[in-house]
Amino acid sequence: MNWSKLLNIALRALLTNKTRSVLTMLGVIIGVWAVIMLMAIGQGLQNYVTDQFEQFGANNIFIAPGELFGEEGGGFQSDEQMAANLLANTLEYEDINAIRKMRQYVKAVTAFSVNSAEVSYKKNTEKSSIVGVNHDYATITSTKPIKGKFFDKAMEEKKEAVVFLGYQITKDLFGDVDPVGKKILIKNRDYTVIGVGEKVGGGFGGPSFDQYVFIPITNWFELFDSKLVIRVMAAIKSEELTDGAIKEIEKYFLKRLKADEFSVFKQEDILKIIDQILGALTAGLGGIAAISLVVGGIGIMNIMLVSVTERTREIGLRKAIGATPKVILIQFLIESVVLSILGGLIGVLIAEMMTYFVKRFIPAEVTWSAVVLAFGVSAAVGIIFGVYPARKASQLSPIEALRYE
Amino acid sequence: MTQPVLVLKDISKVYRLGEEDLYALNQVSLTINEGEFLAVVGPSGCGKSTFLHIASLLDYPTQGIIQIKGMDTMDYTEPERARLRNREIGFIFQQFNLLAKTNAIDNVALPLVYAGDGKKDRERRAREMLEQVGLGDRLSSTPSQLSGGQQQRVAIARALVNQPSLIFADEPTGNLDSRSGEEIKKIIIKLNNEGKTIVMVTHDREIAKIAKRIVALADGRVVSDRPTKWARKTL
Numbered sequence: 001m002n003w004s005k006l007l008n009i010a011l012r013a014l015l016t017n018k019t020r021s022v023l024t025m026l027g028v029i030i031g032v033w034a035v036i037m038l039m040a041i042g043q044g045l046q047n048y049v050t051d052q053f054e055q056f057g058a059n060n061i062f063i064a065p066g067e068l069f070g071e072e073g074g075g076f077q078s079d080e081q082m083a084a085n086l087l088a089n090t091l092e093y094e095d096i097n098a099i100r101k102m103r104q105y106v107k108a109v110t111a112f113s114v115n116s117a118e119v120s121y122k123k124n125t126e127k128s129s130i131v132g133v134n135h136d137y138a139t140i141t142s143t144k145p146i147k148g149k150f151f152d153k154a155m156e157e158k159k160e161a162v163v164f165l166g167y168q169i170t171k172d173l174f175g176d177v178d179p180v181g182k183k184i185l186i187k188n189r190d191y192t193v194i195g196v197g198e199k200v201g202g203g204f205g206g207p208s209f210d211q212y213v214f215i216p217i218t219n220w221f222e223l224f225d226s227k228l229v230i231r232v233m234a235a236i237k238s239e240e241l242t243d244g245a246i247k248e249i250e251k252y253f254l255k256r257l258k259a260d261e262f263s264v265f266k267q268e269d270i271l272k273i274i275d276q277i278l279g280a281l282t283a284g285l286g287g288i289a290a291i292s293l294v295v296g297g298i299g300i301m302n303i304m305l306v307s308v309t310e311r312t313r314e315i316g317l318r319k320a321i322g323a324t325p326k327v328i329l330i331q332f333l334i335e336s337v338v339l340s341i342l343g344g345l346i347g348v349l350i351a352e353m354m355t356y357f358v359k360r361f362i363p364a365e366v367t368w369s370a371v372v373l374a375f376g377v378s379a380a381v382g383i384i385f386g387v388y389p390a391r392k393a394s395q396l397s398p399i400e401a402l403r404y405e
Numbered sequence: 406m407t408q409p410v411l412v413l414k415d416i417s418k419v420y421r422l423g424e425e426d427l428y429a430l431n432q433v434s435l436t437i438n439e440g441e442f443l444a445v446v447g448p449s450g451c452g453k454s455t456f457l458h459i460a461s462l463l464d465y466p467t468q469g470i471i472q473i474k475g476m477d478t479m480d481y482t483e484p485e486r487a488r489l490r491n492r493e494i495g496f497i498f499q500q501f502n503l504l505a506k507t508n509a510i511d512n513v514a515l516p517l518v519y520a521g522d523g524k525k526d527r528e529r530r531a532r533e534m535l536e537q538v539g540l541g542d543r544l545s546s547t548p549s550q551l552s553g554g555q556q557q558r559v560a561i562a563r564a565l566v567n568q569p570s571l572i573f574a575d576e577p578t579g580n581l582d583s584r585s586g587e588e589i590k591k592i593i594i595k596l597n598n599e600g601k602t603i604v605m606v607t608h609d610r611e612i613a614k615i616a617k618r619i620v621a622l623a624d625g626r627v628v629s630d631r632p633t634k635w636a637r638k639t640l
Binding site for chain 2: 009399
């Protein structure tokens with residue numbers, strides 16, 4: 001009894017009931033499709049967020065008011081706590097100068113403050129995030145102008161009313177007009193456009209840097225009549241120095257603040273936590289989708305049981321003329337495995353195709369691990385849920401089976 | 406000296422019905438030699454079917470010994486019994502028991518599939534067998550395209566394809582009109598004339614007459630066992 005003959009027998013049995021076979025496969029198709037699709041979206045999000053963070057450059061460290069990370073380094077705090085931290089006035093402009101003086105570590109440093117306001121050019125008005133930063137911001141974040149330039153140290157010191165616009169806000173305000181040298185109004189004050197940033201993209205689920213309006217932090221303090229610094233970003237000379245720099249900066253702040261009133265962290269720390277959260281999310285979604293695979297498996301078992309009952313006489317005949325119980329077991333097992341593997345293949349194909357289209361709207365990426373996982377699980381489903389009906393068939397007594405009407 | 410193909414020694418089959426033991430077969434002993442054509446007759450409920458199932462290794466006796474070509478089958482496992490049935494026993498059923506939606510040649514070749522023969526060999530042998538029963542022109546017909554008599558001839562070809570030492574026929578004409586029944590009778594007689602050992606179970610006295618030896622069962626016991634020409638009274 002060779003395998004190709006057994007496969008042949010199984011395929012023929014499945015083809016005899018085409019509609020039934022397709023409907024049975026549908027359970028597995030949907031299950032595999034759902035697992036791959038959800039994992040693709042999860043993975044896409046993860047890649048997207050990582051990309052977004054990498055725009056900042058690898059050697060950057062961040063200082064934020066309040067305690068951003070929990071004690072064990074896992075998870076963020078509650079919304080209220082986060083909001084309170086954002087408004088906490090613990091970071092001061094003077095800190096920038098102090099950190100800048102740590103020359104053995106720090107290459108450049110900038111404060112980062114943000115508030116929203118209306119920006120208008122002639123009749124075009126847009127609500128935008130007005131970001132106050134130091135002139136080093138462009139270096140730290142590798143912001144590249146496509147027109148004009150970022151403001152320099154002199155402009156910052158003189159609190160000049162100059163503005164560097166994000167790519168998208170420029171489009172919205174100016175259309176095709178060259179904005180450099182033009183005047184715009186922010187909170188009814190005149191600002192001169194000195195540069196436009198290149199398109200950085202993104203913005204999924206929040207404003208993109210393309211929509212930001214950058215002004216010197218010194219000017220920002222006057223404009224919003226505030227001394228609030230919500231972030232300090234520092235570029236460290238090399239990656240190996242980041243941990244030393246974090247310690248040094250912590251030491252500096254501890255002279256003035258309590259340990260839970262500020263946080264110093266590197267980009268990697270945030271990425272790690274986001275990866276953790278998105279990873280758990282992806283696994284969770286995949287797990288929920290996997291339930292549908294189990295349901296698909298139960299569908300296969302159900303149909304195989306019906307098939308065994310329907311073909312009781314056939315099984316009896318096969319046994320009478322020499323099929324051993326093992327051969328019958330394998331024959332029925334192959335039928336259920338073919339159903340599940342074929343269903344799995346079709347599910348993978350549909351998921352690949354749909355991801356191709358979905359990609360245009362939300363980040364999604366089919367990973368090999370998701371395909372292998374879904375496919376492996378579907379094959380396992382075929383075996384696990386096929387064993388019971390196949391055993392039932394193999395254990396039928398030939399005379400009972402032949403007598404069956 | 407002809408060698409016994411099938412030997413049954415003190416075969417009993419007991420079913421437990423509540424408190425009572427019901428003997429479907431009671432101490433049946435029988436020796437069937439090569440080339441014999443035996444008919445097992447008796448009224449319904451006499452144990453004919455049980456006899457057929459046990460003698461053909463489809464069922465287990467409660468007691469007794471079954472030898473096929475001198476091999477004691479009593480301690481055979483189910484896979485061993487399946488292989489023995491495959492090699493040594495051919496079945497002809499009242500209901501034909503052909504695989505629907507499967508053509509004649511594949512139906513006939515089925516025992517060879519389980520014997521592990523190659524595709525070419527299977528097809529050649531199955532074709533020969535179908536030609537032998539007069540269906541050389543219906544190789545690719547499915548059972549639904551064949552008459553009852555033709556279906557039974559396909560089943561006979563299937564029973565012969567492994568060249569078994571023993572053929573069991575269970576009411577082989579029971580599902581057929583009289584003309585088809587005659588055809589099948591002729592084929593069975595011809596097979597026996599060619600040397601095949603045949604055990605046929607029937608309640609039909611007319612058909613039993615084609616056998617050379619008639620065993621009558623009643624209440625699970627052998628009540629008569631004699632050559633057909635002397636068995637007229639029993640019939």
